[in-house]
Amino acid sequence: MAFWIASSPHNHIQKSTSSLMRLVILAAFPGVLAQWYFFGWGNLIHICIAMITAILCEFIILSLRDKKISEQLFDGSALLTALLIGVCLPALAPWWISVIGTIFAIAIAKHLYGGLGHNPFNPAMAGYVMLLISFPLQMTTWQPPLSLMEMELNFSNTLTTIFTGFTLDGYSVEQLRTTIDGVTMATPLDTLKTSITMGLTITEATQSAVFGEHFALGWEWINLAFLLGGLYLISQKAIAWQTPVSFLFSLFLCSFIAYSINPDSSASTMFHWFSGATMLGAFFILTDPVTGATSVKGRVVIGLLAGLLVYLIRAFGGYPDGVAFAVLLCNMSAPLIDQYTRPRTYGHSKESS
Amino acid sequence: MTILIAILVFGLISALFGALLGYASVRFKVDADPIVEQIDAILPQTQCGQCGYPGCKPYAQAVADGEAINKCAPGGEDTIKKIADLMGVEAEPLDESHEQDNRPKVAFIIEEDCIGCTKCIQACPVDAILGAAKQMHTIIADECTGCDLCVAPCPVDCIEMRVVPETTQNWLWDLNSIPVQQID
């Protein structure tokens, strides 16, 4: 027996990075389940493809970088990235979309910048944006909610569609996307944007079936599920509450102002909250600690900025949803925000700190 | 006529600019080479002369004039890197002839051997040796820079360089070097 020298503090909260990551993955489950319920197997299949790719990619790069593979491979960060990519993709996108996106996210957005803890951009969002820009066609093959679909989309059909482009019965993705009414489907945000460009008012636009009874058929429940998961994360102190709260507040404020000024061409505040990737972005992407701001004030600023950007892109940008872009822009400004929002150290006056 | 005007105009302009330049060179003259000061600030100021120059300032001057930057043994890699950054050149490893351990040292005079020749007193660049002819000399340890310039001149080899001992005051929290005891 020998005495053992260690540095203080000697006890530890016994939390670890990997357990934190696992918690986040766990908290995403309700959202993923809701997605599965409304849109079928597509996203689950993409999540699986992305995860396998991520693990392989991580393994190769870690061995190239001479890192401790056993510890870092399963720290959960790659899996979380893969999960987020899988969740974001259109359910019927071809398989190579998620493979390319994941490889880009892991190899380029994460490891080329120094690996976990050093990447300036959220890898999942960087991958997603790369796909969106490079493969606009495949990335907009949104599938309507199952309840609106003409054809039944079971697991095997989804699988063959993702891998071959056709269902077992030979239907193409385009045909699948056609609803009972014979209209090609898009997301509610997409539809809204198109309608408004065509000169319709919000009320007229939201007559479309994709909007469902409340705000957006299916999406509202998915968002709610992600909100639930996010609240769980906050309660577990896995993520900081400031970012999602300020983000949602900012989005609410922007849409509220716009709605009060011009209710005809502006969607309601709740529509903004419960459609698209709002809740996913608020609780699972913006809160990524690596790429966000670290100080409390900085987190608030990031949230406000992201909310504003999301609204601006949704209302005036070329893309229907703006969470991914907003996140990347916020990532860029995070170091600067950190620089200017340093807390006042104990015993230092405001000016000197 | 036009040619004349052209020549005149250009002549005037060039004269004007020439005067301007001349004035500027006098008005905004840089007195000393500030790079020397900057290099001198980086050097450890042990004044040891191991670089071949009689002190840190002369070596700084030499570096500014193109001398190799890797001759400062007391400064070590750290200083070389800083000079390289300042000069915009590649950092080089320390000159082979100067390779030695970089632990801080102070000179120590074995007093019973000292014959009081005052040779070390004349060698010390910082006047850290106390003594008079035929009297035993001693080192003011607080002022000694550890340059070891006094070691060579001593005719009886009574000066040795001793590593400054680590105490609780200057301990750098190296937990790994603590010897642990086996108990049973």
Added chain:
Amino acid sequence: MESIINRINQQKFWSFHGGVHPPEQKAITNQKPIKTLSLPDQLIIPLQQHIGRQGDLLVKVGDHVLKGQPLTQSANPMAVPIHAPTSGKVADIKHSVIAHPSGFTELCIFLEVDHQDTWVKRTPCNDITRLSNQEIIQKIADAGIAGMGGAGFPTHIKVNTKPDINFLIINAAECEPYITADDLLMCEHSESIVDGIKILDQLLSPAFILIGIEDNKPKAIDALKKATAEIEKIHVCVLPTKYPTGGEKQLIQLLTGKEIKSGNLPIKEGIIMQNVATCFAISEAVIHDTPLLQRVVTVTGQALEKPQNVWALLGTPIHYLLNQCGFDNKGMEKTPVIMGGPMMGFSLPTDTVPVVKTTNCILAPSYKEMPSAFEGSSAEVECIRCGQCADVCPTNLLPQELQWSAKAKDYPQLKKLNLSDCIDCGACAYVCPSHIPLVQYYRVAKAEIRQQQQQEIKAEKAKARFEARKQRLEKEKIARELKHKKAAEARKAAMNKSTPEAAEAKSAVAAALARVKAKKAASQKSSENTASTQASEETTIQDNKKAQVAAAIARAKAKKQEKIAPQESSSSAENESVKDDKKAKIAAAVAKAKAKKEQNKAAESEPEQAKASTSADKKANAIAKAKAKALAKKTASNNSDDSSKEQKAPLDKEAKKAAAIAKAKAKAKAKALAKKDKASDVKNNSQDDSQISNDNDNQDISQTGTPDKVKDSSDKDTKKAAIIAKAKAKAKALAKKQLASESASEESQMIEQQKGAK
């Protein structure tokens, strides 16, 4: 201030940023009374147990000491004495591992306990109100009390301040998990603690006394409230449990809402904080005249069978405490034993480390309860910037940014991020999900920054000294050059002036005189004596005259010297003032006088008597003369031996010759000596002897050389040789003088230089 008290009366407090709630684990020990252990066989008492300096030893190996006897003392105010915790024999005084995170060895007194526990004489004081503040402070200082909360700042310095204190805060928070030492001390000795607080009250006369205590010590709170019920000034403030409430700055913020400015001491805000254990020690010291000999130590952890609080004598080795409490962690290959709490304590390298004044806890955890203590830094992964560390930091720093800068050794940035305000509490490292030993990084960075600052100061000093030296050398060089130039000019001037001719003329006259005298002597000798053996006797008889001649020459020389001396003195000490010139003149005058005296004496007395003369100079002179004479005799006798074998006629002549030569030699020597005497007087140093001996050597050589010549050469030749020898001797003497004066001036320069260096 009133509002602060109002708030406190309503039990409303401020809060500090961050903080953590590690598992308390105080229940392991806080239900058992403090146990008094039997005496250990050996105590290891480090000379320094606090911040500051160690005192000077009062005991030596083999001394028998009594309990409470001081072992060190010092006039330095930052030193506090240590005392023998029990009676026994000083077995050894040597280096041993001390209670410091570094595991370094320092001087310790090894006390062999005699188990008698005999006290020194004590004088308890029953009425402290009669003591003056200075007396109390002296008692506290003599008792060797240093802050017992952890830092170990000498208490007598802390309490010796101007009486402008708003708050005296008694720190009873004990926020570290596991530790219950203060808790139990408060439960069992609340009266003594309150006595100590009263003494502090008397010393500092604060406006209010606040006792800050966490709400996880209900018994201690009750005891304190009971003990202080009648004192209106004292407020027991029950604070919510949160680590690090017991931090000095945090407790001040909690109780008063004030922040202590970075780099300031609380005293600047009129606040003084003392630990409860220190209060107890103060009351023991002042009232019972008991120095700080023992303290309560919590020995705890699940690796122990009987975790408990014990009264441990200072110097008790850890292994004794561990054995008493049933330490068993044998299943583990490596086991940490921590001195202090789990958050800020340090792990010990060996079990011979003694309990010191700041030791409040010995923690021996099992792997199950504290796995991270067994891991070291191996579990560290990359920082993911989660910011939890910043959330818990009680000083509102940004630990993650500090960590990056510390790893990059970016010290300017660390200073900008206020690393120096970090209190090493360990809250950040406690919550870090990446298991980064943040505090360790900060401590290394802090130590390196401190070292760098010291080195910068040192380099600055070295630079200044180097420049100063360079300047001095430059000045000296210029001065030397000037001196040389002046000396050269002076020499030239002297040459051009009357001296050369005069000196030559004089020397010529002197030489002629000498020759005449020698001739006379020789003729006298030849006329009066025939035997060669008598020749030497003759010379002695003739010495009267010879001495006269020598004296005359010396006089002449002295005169000459008189002229040269001022010049010489000015050349040898040009940079000296007019005074020195005067001195030189005086010296010259003295030399002259001496020369005269000598002349007189020589004229009056026999040369044998001259030998016995008192003056050292004269003696040397005489010795030299005698030597010359002896040599002359020798050569004469040699010659006579040779000649007696051959012819009688040349023998006479030869004897005469020899005598003449000897005489000439003696004269030359006398001259040289006279000159030297003067020179040496001017020099005022002690090199004469060596010079004289050198001269003698030289003359010996010339003398040994001459007899050979004498044998072969004719009368004239011998005369010539004698003259030459004389001239040589003179020249040599002159050269010597020159050298001597030069070396003297150089030496004086050297001395000056060293003075400058000093």
